[in-house]
Amino acid sequence: MRALDVVVVGAGAAGIGMALALQKIPRLRFGVLEAGRIGESFHRWPAETRFITPSFYSNPFGMADLNAVNELSSPAIFSGSEHPSGEQFAAYLAFLAKGHELPVVENCPVQHVAALERSQGFRLSTPQGQLRARFLIWATGEYQYPDLDPFPGAQWCLHYAQVNSWKAVAGTHHTVIGGYESGVDAAVNLAAQGCAVRLLVRKSSWDPQSTYDPSLSLSPYSRERLHRQVDSDRLEILFGVDVIRVTQGQGIGFRVHASDGRYWDVPQPPILGTGFVKGGGARQIAGLWQWDGDNRIVLSEADESTRTPGLFLIGPQVRHDTRIYCFIYKFRQRFGLIAHSIAQCLGLDSQALQVGVGAWGPFGNSECCEGCEC
Numbered sequence: 001m002r003a004l005d006v007v008v009v010g011a012g013a014a015g016i017g018m019a020l021a022l023q024k025i026p027r028l029r030f031g032v033l034e035a036g037r038i039g040e041s042f043h044r045w046p047a048e049t050r051f052i053t054p055s056f057y058s059n060p061f062g063m064a065d066l067n068a069v070n071e072l073s074s075p076a077i078f079s080g081s082e083h084p085s086g087e088q089f090a091a092y093l094a095f096l097a098k099g100h101e102l103p104v105v106e107n108c109p110v111q112h113v114a115a116l117e118r119s120q121g122f123r124l125s126t127p128q129g130q131l132r133a134r135f136l137i138w139a140t141g142e143y144q145y146p147d148l149d150p151f152p153g154a155q156w157c158l159h160y161a162q163v164n165s166w167k168a169v170a171g172t173h174h175t176v177i178g179g180y181e182s183g184v185d186a187a188v189n190l191a192a193q194g195c196a197v198r199l200l201v202r203k204s205s206w207d208p209q210s211t212y213d214p215s216l217s218l219s220p221y222s223r224e225r226l227h228r229q230v231d232s233d234r235l236e237i238l239f240g241v242d243v244i245r246v247t248q249g250q251g252i253g254f255r256v257h258a259s260d261g262r263y264w265d266v267p268q269p270p271i272l273g274t275g276f277v278k279g280g281g282a283r284q285i286a287g288l289w290q291w292d293g294d295n296r297i298v299l300s301e302a303d304e305s306t307r308t309p310g311l312f313l314i315g316p317q318v319r320h321d322t323r324i325y326c327f328i329y330k331f332r333q334r335f336g337l338i339a340h341s342i343a344q345c346l347g348l349d350s351q352a353l354q355v356g357v358g359a360w361g362p363f364g365n366s367e368c369c370e371g372c373e374c
């Protein structure tokens with residue numbers, strides 16, 4: 001059994017960014033285990049999906065590209081795109097991993113984690129054998145864990161995360177449920193290819209009176225695209241719709257039922273833009289976390305499990321009070337913090353985390369978001 005100081009599980013944006021921060025600590029022995037390919041979730045995005053946060057090469061002025069996972073790189077430069085596709089972003093992550101010679105093992109799913117007694121670390125089981133780690137950083141994301149059961153009858157629906165390309169979705173009339181990023185993206189893409197689309201939403205996530213936090217409010221990129229399709233008359237938005245059930249009827253395709261008694265008969269399976277399982281991939285090791293009443297993971301100030309010392313969470317599931325770290329430019333701020341905590345515990349030098357353009361500032365300063373509206 002090999003033994004490492006740190007194992008990162010997952011080689012998405014969080015895992016690769018975290019590994020780049022760990023690499024700055026001299027003599028730290030670490031590795032990254034990935035169930036599929038580097039950037040696997042991005043490979044699985046619908047072909048038409050684009051980053052909503054814009055990419056722009058601003059790094060030399062201390063403001064790293066919003067979608068970069070380290071201080072110096074830029075998806076804008078790598079892909080030549082302001083709004084990269086999933087494939088482009090996965091290629092960017094693979095390019096970084098190769099260029100920095102990160103120790104990533106692909107096609108190596110972690111199947112079981114045992115926390116050893118007296119905080120001695122973790123034993124990880126994979127098809128390629130067992131591995132021991134003093135610290136474990138869980139970076140398994142949300143995208144591969146769609147909530148396929150948000151209401152009865154959801155089995156008749158098609159979830160956003162099950163779509164490879166909107167062009168491959170049969171039919172010309174569609175009903176999309178959910179009014180945040182994935183629901184709007186589905187509706188906009190289908191309308192843009194000429195379909196008639198009905199978008200059912202509880203309330204507007206683009207209401208100017210609501211918060212400006214992009215984790216709760218529709219991004220400008222999506223608003224613009226939404227308005228363009230509304231203007232085209234192919235997209236109809238119905239507000240105040242709380243879908244409670246979908247049934248399959250004879251000859252009518254499917255019936256979508258709302259809590260106020262309204263219903264819509266639709267020819268094609270309704271499309272779910274209703275979100276992902278709370279906790280996402282962290283559910284794989286559910287017993288090692290403390291969960292709050294809202295099914296969110298409780299973390300220490302340094303993003304360590306409050307139930308299992310030595311276990312850290314990085315990625316979109318991280319929350320601290322009202323701060324939601326579900327964008328890359330948000331959760332990358334925690335890389336330096338976690339790397340620094342681990343280096344301190346092991347008595348290793350973490351100076352290098354503070355060197356370089358933007359280092360330890362935007363990438364490790366947990367205070368940046370404290371109380372601010374960012």
Ligand SMILES: Cc1cc2nc3c(=O)[nH]c(=O)nc-3n(C[C@H](O)[C@H](O)[C@H](O)COP(=O)(O)OP(=O)(O)OC[C@H]3O[C@@H](n4cnc5c(N)ncnc54)[C@H](O)[C@@H]3O)c2cc1C
Nearest residue numbers: 010012013014035040041051052053110140141315327328
């Ligand atoms: C449609 C859409 C658009 C988005 N647009 C933006 C945007 O514009 N800007 C932005 O900042 N964010 C955006 N996001 C959110 C962003 O994509 C996620 O926050 C980000 O991908 C999370 O990165 P991650 O590394 O935590 O997760 P992932 O990218 O999902 O990576 C997790 C990795 O863990 C691996 N894994 C899972 N379980 C195991 C296991 N047991 N063993 C080993 N490996 C495992 C998976 O294969 C995967 O590669 C968007 C999300 C969606 C769905």
